[in-house]
Amino acid sequence: MHDHRKLGRELDLFDTDPLMGAGLPYWLPDGAIVRHTLEEYVREAERAAGYRHVYSPVLGKRDLYEISGHWDHYREDMFPPMDLGAEQVVLRPSLCPHHALIYRSRSHSYRELPLRIAELGGMYRVELSGVLGGLTRVRAIHLNDAHIFCTLEQAVEEARAALALIARAYADLGIRASRYRLSLPGEGGKYVADPRLWRRATALLREVLDSSGIDGSGIDYEAAEGEAAFYGPKIDVQITDPAGRESTLSTVQIDFHQPERFDLHYIGPDGAKHRPVMVHRSVIGSVERAVAHLLEEHGGAFPTWLAPVQLVVLPIAEAQEERAHEVVRRAVARGLRAEVSGPGDGTLGARVRAARLVPYQAVIGDREADAGLAAVRLRDGRRPGAVPVAELLERIAARAADRGAELWPAA
Secondary structure (H helix, E strand, O other): OOOHHHHHHHOOOEEOOOOOOOOOOEEOHHHHHHHHHHHHHHHHHHHHOOOEEOOOOOEEEHHHHHHHOHHHHOHHHOOOOEEEOOEEEEEOOOOHHHHHHHHHOOOOEHHHOOEEEEEEEEEEOOOOHHHOEOOOEOOEEEEEEEEEEEOHHHHHHHHHHHHHHHHHHHHHHOOOOOEEEEEEOOOOOOOOOOHHHHHHHHHHHHHHHHOOOHHHOOOOEEEEEOOOEOOEOEEEEEEEOOOOOEEEEEEEEEEOHHHHHOOOOEEOOOOOEEOOEEEEEEOOOEHHHHHHHHHHHHOOOOOOOOOOOOEEEEEOOHHHHHHHHHHHHHHHHOOOOEEEOOHHHOOHHHHHHHOOOOOEEEEEOHHHHHHOEEEEEEOOOOOOEEEEHHHHHHHHHHHHHHOOOOOOOOO
């Protein structure tokens, strides 16, 4: 069983400092590589799915969150307001009010819908010291968020497509959902009081779940009261860590509340104003929680495309170091992440062990250096033997490009 906090420090991925504050981790170079690669993967997947990316500020006036409902229903999880002259601003607890304003800033025709707006943005939530832990519970969150503004008739298909996007991402990341949950409101004043909108959104999400999955045969799910967002029900994609603890990684929500609060509209084919539906969705949730789960799921042995170092080149002696550096230069030119571990780093056996989580190792002795070869060792213990350097780099690049799990498939 792996603990991402221990692995993160051992692998020099991330750490914390009491002067920065609890729940505010910083990312070291190798961790930043993993994070950046993951972020770019999501952006690429979103672009291919028709999303357009935006940036919005991490601060907002208190009035913004009063309109959205966060101030009334979510205040205890928000940082206190800061006075700026006659105004009060707060660190945002959510991106959706900002995206609602971005939508509202321009007029829209029904021909533009669905309009898919995505952002990988920072947000901040108050977490008590006792529940903070590594990357899973933090106070500064970087969320892979998106909001789809669409007609009522488009909402089910957009939410269904979001679930499919989540499933594809999980396959590429080598993780799996442990279950799907339909999160519904519970008792108390935590939720917006509009039974009509709750019933409408819940019915649509049930339709989404019942028509998703393989061949549209439906996804098994469990309903859970008291787990909804304050403004509407949601589909939560649950994951389970090696210790058996369950958490939510990805979500899909259908929201009628905020389009009303922000008076959003589009011009329909009849020339009149109509209210859009707002579909919230997050493919990998927060980057922090996603990396924590990937660390524990793979034990630090990331898939090739995500590994901070994809190839380590091991010259047996100093005489082969220049050839080893040449291999690394060729690898970097192919867009790969590679480095040399030379004799100054220890014996060959010690260097092999130190690089045990790197997907590919290339050992270069006199024979390999003279013939342009590399003796290949794989992370899974296999030794395919000596191959031309060009072939090795081509294989690694192919595995990184197709995000395949198999390190050395048969030719």
